[in-house]
Amino acid sequence: MVARLALTALVLLASAALGDDARVVVLTLPHALAAGEEASVRIDAGVLAKAAAISVHTGDGIYVGTIQPFGIRENQIAGGYTFHLPAGLFHEGRVSLRLSVTQYGAAQRPPSAQEVRGVRLVVGKMVK
Amino acid sequence: MRKSNSGFTRRYFLETGAAAAAASTLPFGAARAAAKYVRYPVNTSEGQKMLDSYREAIAVMRDLGPQNPHNWFRNAFVHTYDCPHHNWWFLVWHRGYMGWFERTVRRYSKNQSFAFPYWDWSVAPRVPAGMFDGVLTPTDGSFGKYTSDEKTFQNFIGPSLEAYWTKLTDVQSKLLRERDMATTKELWEQVEKRAMFAKTPFARYPSKDKPDLDDKTTDATSGSTVAAIMKAPDFETFNSGQTKDHGQVSTDIAALEGTPHDLTHNFCGGAGLVPLDQMGFMQDNLSPSDPLFFLHHANMDRLWHNWTQSQIAAGKPYKPKDIDKFMTEPFPFFVDENGKALVDAKASDYFDIGRFDYEYAEPKPVVVAARAPVPASLRGTVAGAMNKGVASLAVPPGALAKDRVLVVHVTIPNPPTLDSPREFLVLANAPAGTTTATPASPYYVGAVAFFGFMPGMAGATTFTVPIPADKASRLAPGPLQIQAVPVPPVAAAKAAPHAAGETMRATRPTGAAPGASALKGASLTVW
Numbered sequence: 220m221v222a223r224l225a226l227t228a229l230v231l232l233a234s235a236a237l238g239d240d241a242r243v244v245v246l247t248l249p250h251a252l253a254a255g256e257e258a259s260v261r262i263d264a265g266v267l268a269k270a271a272a273i274s275v276h277t278g279d280g281i282y283v284g285t286i287q288p289f290g291i292r293e294n295q296i297a298g299g300y301t302f303h304l305p306a307g308l309f310h311e312g313r314v315s316l317r318l319s320v321t322q323y324g325a326a327q328r329p330p331s332a333q334e335v336r337g338v339r340l341v342v343g344k345m346v347k
Numbered sequence: 348m349r350k351s352n353s354g355f356t357r358r359y360f361l362e363t364g365a366a367a368a369a370a371s372t373l374p375f376g377a378a379r380a381a382a383k384y385v386r387y388p389v390n391t392s393e394g395q396k397m398l399d400s401y402r403e404a405i406a407v408m409r410d411l412g413p414q415n416p417h418n419w420f421r422n423a424f425v426h427t428y429d430c431p432h433h434n435w436w437f438l439v440w441h442r443g444y445m446g447w448f449e450r451t452v453r454r455y456s457k458n459q460s461f462a463f464p465y466w467d468w469s470v471a472p473r474v475p476a477g478m479f480d481g482v483l484t485p486t487d488g489s490f491g492k493y494t495s496d497e498k499t500f501q502n503f504i505g506p507s508l509e510a511y512w513t514k515l516t517d518v519q520s521k522l523l524r525e526r527d528m529a530t531t532k533e534l535w536e537q538v539e540k541r542a543m544f545a546k547t548p549f550a551r552y553p554s555k556d557k558p559d560l561d562d563k564t565t566d567a568t569s570g571s572t573v574a575a576i577m578k579a580p581d582f583e584t585f586n587s588g589q590t591k592d593h594g595q596v597s598t599d600i601a602a603l604e605g606t607p608h609d610l611t612h613n614f615c616g617g618a619g620l621v622p623l624d625q626m627g628f629m630q631d632n633l634s635p636s637d638p639l640f641f642l643h644h645a646n647m648d649r650l651w652h653n654w655t656q657s658q659i660a661a662g663k664p665y666k667p668k669d670i671d672k673f674m675t676e677p678f679p680f681f682v683d684e685n686g687k688a689l690v691d692a693k694a695s696d697y698f699d700i701g702r703f704d705y706e707y708a709e710p711k712p713v714v715v716a717a718r719a720p721v722p723a724s725l726r727g728t729v730a731g732a733m734n735k736g737v738a739s740l741a742v743p744p745g746a747l748a749k750d751r752v753l754v755v756h757v758t759i760p761n762p763p764t765l766d767s768p769r770e771f772l773v774l775a776n777a778p779a780g781t782t783t784a785t786p787a788s789p790y791y792v793g794a795v796a797f798f799g800f801m802p803g804m805a806g807a808t809t810f811t812v813p814i815p816a817d818k819a820s821r822l823a824p825g826p827l828q829i830q831a832v833p834v835p836p837v838a839a840a841k842a843a844p845h846a847a848g849e850t851m852r853a854t855r856p857t858g859a860a861p862g863a864s865a866l867k868g869a870s871l872t873v874w
Binding site for chain 2: 263269270271272274282284285286287288289290291292293295296297298299300301303321322323324
């Protein structure tokens with residue numbers, strides 16, 4: 220998690236593809252991370268079914284995070300979640316993320332456009 | 348970060364191992380002298396005593412009539428009506444809710460010193476052991492006459508809620524309308540739709556036999572995750588986003604709320620892990636029906652308090668920018684220890700913990716900002732000479748100065764097979780033949796663990812383990828003899844419980860040499 224980025228953000232949804240069980244998003248750094256710079260991904264989630272979760276992994280299986288809101292009402296959006304992306308996750312300035320919806324008793328599947336409304340790469344310097 | 352399912356990354360181990368070791372072995376700081384009540388970590392003798400009182404109070408509140416606002420479930424419904432989530436009033440509302448309820452528990456436990464113990468999941472990513480005893484779990488059979496099924500529950504508490512609805516103030520009614528709970532019929536519809544109610548046998552997902560948090564929740568609550576969260580530079584970043592009122596949700600979810608808070612709730616309620624009709628209370632807004640709720644939220648409150656203190660000490664912002672908007676938000680559903688409805692309460696009443704006169708007892712925080720830079724003479728790495736799994740490390744002069752931290756880096760071969768050891772105790776200057784130790788042992792420096800297993804993973808992993816100052820001063824200045832011994836099997840571990848009253852999990856395979864140090868290399872640095 221990045222506490223805050225002095226330079227907010229670049230929105231780069233370089234490419235997105237739908238797989239059998241995940242939506243794959245490729246994010247590309249605008250430049251190599253300089254000293255003190257951090258990258259994170261902000262995922263704007265929409266309305267999720269009760270107890271459903273969006274899990275986020277890199278293309279090669281590194282766990283990034285989970286979105287599973289607590290305590291919100293039916294039909295309320297889950298909101299924007301930010302996960303830190305360590306520099307080591309990027310290969311030649313790119314990272315591939317796999318977003319999947321998991322629910323009890325159902326096969327893992329890609330999120331719909333209503334469930335994941337946007338994915339943003341955020342790059343900037345830490346201010347603390 | 349870690350590899351999914353059975354894999355892992357080196358980064359994850361380094362951060363988690365260091366944070367956990369540091370957090371679990373630092374000395375307790377004295378509570379602020381001015382505070383009358385102390386919230387202790389649950390895995391301490393003081394915390395366990397508080398659980399005894401908590402258990403007594405719950406047993407009384409469980410059986411109070413449903414018309415009594417102190418009835419156990421009536422109190423939980425306050426959370427259902429009014430709890431803010433995914434907005435910037437989340438922490439302050441829960442501070443008020445807990446603060447008043449703590450007074451109520453004090454009354455019914457007859458322990459005038461009662462304060463909620465807190466569950467620091469970063470140190471112990473499992474439901475605290477005592478929380479499976481008697482009424483401290485909502486699966487206890489004694490709850491059955493109220494929660495055996497939803498019909499029974501509604502018959503018990505429904506009439507009292509009907510009566511409550513007839514006495515709502517205008518402010519209360521407005522808030523409930525905005526939450527689609529203008530009537531009790533709508534309230535029960537919400538309970539249904541969100542699967543808030545839990546039948547007694549399913550009322551909590553983790554069990555005494557399986558108390559551990561799952562992988563994603565362990566990651567979400569890890570020391571490294573929380574350390575990053577605590578770097579939030581201002582109130583707006585530390586909290587979720589601003590909304591019109593505390594019934595609305597923001598699109599900006601703070602890491603503290605969205606990650607350790609939400610995932611711990613959901614895991615303890617079994618969200619996504621069992622069918623909807625078998626989920627526990629913790630996964631939605633009747634979650635205070637599970638006594639674990641208040642230990643979880645005591646930790647959330649502690650983190651907010653610590654962050655605030657850190658910001659104040661550093662001269663950095665800790666209040667919301669739009670402070671008038673924040674402070675004047677009404678919280679009209681709380682009830683005091685005498686049963687009086689606090690219909691005029693506002694957020695400003697709970698921004699500071701002084702209102703309830705409590706403090707947290709915990710390991711002393713390392714005040715990084717106040718420390719002088721490491722002098723040139725102490726920079727660099729001291730490599731250890733290895734002999735049969737034991738590293739000998741010379742401690743450089745000056746390394747034990749008051750504001751310095753001695754840090755060992757231990758390299759351990761990656762687990763070659765699924766049943767290979769994955770948890771190791773790092774010992775310093777232990778007598779020959781020592782095969783295990785508890786954190787109270789003078790030789791115990793910390794514990795490190797491989798999380799999961801990735802077939803074919805070759806090589807070794809280096810873990811960073813800070814040595815608590817009091818132990819470092821006892822162990823050094825002579826050379827440190829470092830070992831990394833596998834965690835003992837269950838039977839042995841149960842015979843030698845942690846100081847915190849927990850037992851270590853066993854991972855050593857049959858046939859492994861008991862206690863043989865697995866250390867491949869070690870080095871020492873100074874922070």
